[in-house]
Amino acid sequence: MEMEKAPRGRPRRLDKEKILEIASNLFWQQGYEATSINELVTAMGITPPSLYAAYSSKEELYLAAIDRYSASYGRQMLSGLALHSCVYEALRTVLYECVEVFVGGDHPSGCMISTGLVESSNAQGALARKLADLRQQTIQIIADKFKSCETQFVEGTDLQALASFFGATIQGMAVQARDVNCPTELHKIADHSLSVLQACRRF
Amino acid sequence: MEMEKAPRGRPRRLDKEKILEIASNLFWQQGYEATSINELVTAMGITPPSLYAAYSSKEELYLAAIDRYSASYGRQMLSGLALHSCVYEALRTVLYECVEVFVGGDHPSGCMISTGLVESSNAQGALARKLADLRQQTIQIIADKFKSCETQFVEGTDLQALASFFGATIQGMAVQARDVNCPTELHKIADHSLSVLQACRRF
């Protein structure tokens, strides 16, 4: 069996994953620009040099937080696309999982990506473009699912536009999750949105 | 006839309205926290004391900018509600006017209110709550129109939830206006959203 050999020097009080978890929740709650290094290290119970030993800049930390969010919550929200061959069941699962993530659990409300860096200074242009890309990627993933289910739609349906519409629904739900934080209201929004998909289906 | 008597002291280089116009566009582009006093006064061609002579704080300036936006663009976007007795025509006009504002003209893209201070530090809690209120007010205005047109809907329709859905549509369009800035795409989103209203109508 493999023994975990302790590393050479003084052990760190917080590993990278724990640092990232705390940073993710703060960025999720307050956004990139509104979250200061001071707030981060205070929440972590460490000091700035320890943070910078793990992540070389605030920007890198934020990017890692976004990656972490995508890999866990983002994956969860889109998991329905692969689970269901019926495009309606697939998208209903996606929207309901969005509600779960946006208002549920022991984490901030809303969505790190949907409302991330929508407003920002020119100084953060690169990060803002990255977030806009991620939003567009999400829409593209939905569009690809629609295209792979083309036979389920009435002929001539603009599947790309339909995916943009559901992207807008998700982004709108993310805003309202911040404002009212009520799963019931979000479910109603999801259901109205799903009725559009229902109307585009062929039976 | 009334003569405009020049005031007593040194004349100001920029009146309050011009200051507000420039501030509004910068806040619209970058948001509240990402826009610094330095950027504002540089864009205005004045110095901080002149700005503070007109508006006593950054927060007050931002609130005035939001008021200005509501009175002009906000009013324009909701004007369709009073113009049309047909609820479908009314809401179609609203969504199309949103597209006009969100991607058109010689001003920033997106919406000052829909995506304003969705992410923010606790220090800006009061402003963030104000913006959330404005978003909910918009939804309520749409809900009130629906209720005044109750006879046009199929019986038992949840008009409040329907209004929330269109609020989400508008907020989603505001995000995508920032990301792609394309009126054609937004119109497709608006049309899909309107099909939900069409399905709720009684003929």
Next chain:
DNA sequence: CCATTTCCATAGCGATCACTATATATATTG
């Protein structure tokens, strides 16, 4: 003209920003 009124520009306030140089604390290695 001078006095008065009003606004503007310079300069800088204390606080906070993201980030780091230095030295000390805590572990393993030999």
Next chain:
DNA sequence: CAATATATATAGTGATCGCTATGGAAATGG
């Protein structure tokens, strides 16, 4: 026990934050 390696805490960097005290510039009133 050193000697080495790593992470830590203290304390601070220059820059920028929102905001303002001071004094001079530019107008009218007498």
